[in-house]
Amino acid sequence: MKKLYIGLLLASGLFTASAQNYEFQDVIDLDRLPVISQDITGTCWSFSTSSFLESEIIRLTGKEIDLSEMYQARTTYPLKAENYVMRQGKANFSEGALAHDVMNSITKFGLVPNSVFNGLNDGESKHNHTEMVSVLEAMLKTYAENPGRKLSTNWKQAIHAVLDIYLGSIPTKFEYEGKNYTPKSFAEFAKIKPENYVTLTSFTHEENYKPFILNIPDNFSNGSMYNLPLDEFIANIDNALANGYSLSLDCDVSEATFSGKYGIAFIPEKEEDVKTGLGEIITEKNITPEFRQQEYENLSTTDDHLMHIVGKVKDQKGNMYYKVKNSWGTDEKKVANGGYVYMSVAYMKLKAISVLVHKDGILKETKKKLGL
Numbered sequence: 001m002k003k004l005y006i007g008l009l010l011a012s013g014l015f016t017a018s019a020q021n022y023e024f025q026d027v028i029d030l031d032r033l034p035v036i037s038q039d040i041t042g043t044c045w046s047f048s049t050s051s052f053l054e055s056e057i058i059r060l061t062g063k064e065i066d067l068s069e070m071y072q073a074r075t076t077y078p079l080k081a082e083n084y085v086m087r088q089g090k091a092n093f094s095e096g097a098l099a100h101d102v103m104n105s106i107t108k109f110g111l112v113p114n115s116v117f118n119g120l121n122d123g124e125s126k127h128n129h130t131e132m133v134s135v136l137e138a139m140l141k142t143y144a145e146n147p148g149r150k151l152s153t154n155w156k157q158a159i160h161a162v163l164d165i166y167l168g169s170i171p172t173k174f175e176y177e178g179k180n181y182t183p184k185s186f187a188e189f190a191k192i193k194p195e196n197y198v199t200l201t202s203f204t205h206e207e208n209y210k211p212f213i214l215n216i217p218d219n220f221s222n223g224s225m226y227n228l229p230l231d232e233f234i235a236n237i238d239n240a241l242a243n244g245y246s247l248s249l250d251c252d253v254s255e256a257t258f259s260g261k262y263g264i265a266f267i268p269e270k271e272e273d274v275k276t277g278l279g280e281i282i283t284e285k286n287i288t289p290e291f292r293q294q295e296y297e298n299l300s301t302t303d304d305h306l307m308h309i310v311g312k313v314k315d316q317k318g319n320m321y322y323k324v325k326n327s328w329g330t331d332e333k334k335v336a337n338g339g340y341v342y343m344s345v346a347y348m349k350l351k352a353i354s355v356l357v358h359k360d361g362i363l364k365e366t367k368k369k370l371g372l
Helices: 006-011 044-061 069-086 099-109 130-145 155-166 183-189 230-242 289-297 345-351 364-370
Strands: 025-029 174-176 179-181 197-201 211-213 224-227 247-251 305-314 320-325 340-344 352-358
Touching: 025 320, 044 069, 044 099, 044 247, 044 305, 044 352, 069 099, 069 130, 069 155, 099 183, 099 197, 099 352, 130 155, 179 183, 197 230, 230 247, 230 305, 230 345, 230 352, 230 364, 289 345, 305 340, 320 345, 340 345, 345 352
Parallel strands: 197 224
Antiparallel strands: 025 305, 174 179, 197 352, 211 224, 247 305, 247 352, 305 320, 320 340
């Protein structure tokens, strides 16, 4: 996964568009907790999916629970490390992962609130995983190369020790609002059942209505997703939102037309509108399944960043946009819309890799076709 905080750098200082002319109005605005920052980490997958789960907990229980993003990272890193070592270095090891990896973590390790595990050492107020990841990469390279020709039995404990030092040890029991929990019993308390969530996508190189494994670098766990025709993929996103279900989104944000600074994402019909569209409404390109597939196969569309779709807005001409909660903070000098990006339908059609959603948010006819 690309360094996700580069997105902010890419969006800042490159464009000279005047003050925005867009006028946005909320159409659907689902419950969620405030925007926060992933800081200098590549853990957008955990921030976005944890935000998604916070909204699910509100929907299911009415409770607002600030979940620990770093607990899911702490429990997932050893799995990524094992995958890398046992494949003798011929696999991806990075800060990145996907939404289904959070669900896998919940199945094995449960959930904890941020007040119990925040992944920060004493005196720290911001996450910075640069040093930790460099140390882990060096260790894993040594284990994969196996200079002693026989890997010792200590390497897993060594990885856990490093993670304990930088992020903290995995809690086994804790108290929350006067009651005692384990991570698994807390997940039950929050009514989060991983088996109720599915990943949807749309590509033409695989059969529709069947699960398949998408070949992208961060899919280290070989998670499968259901393939849909493009229009049906979008229709299911719309159906979920219309019925109160938010979605976790995996998306390409490496385009000049995705801007956290301006809070907008679009696909212009004309190249000369790349800058213009940052501040005013432009005509967008018609996105076909064939063009979407082409951009994926030529690596113009890549797996960059995960965010949380929480609603819809419309501009003054009635054009619809998805309201996407980002994890780049709320600093007005760096991001617009309080940390939200308004993503056009064209951008969603072309650049969305996949979405994670509760199966009850899926269209009935689609669920039937998928056998859910």
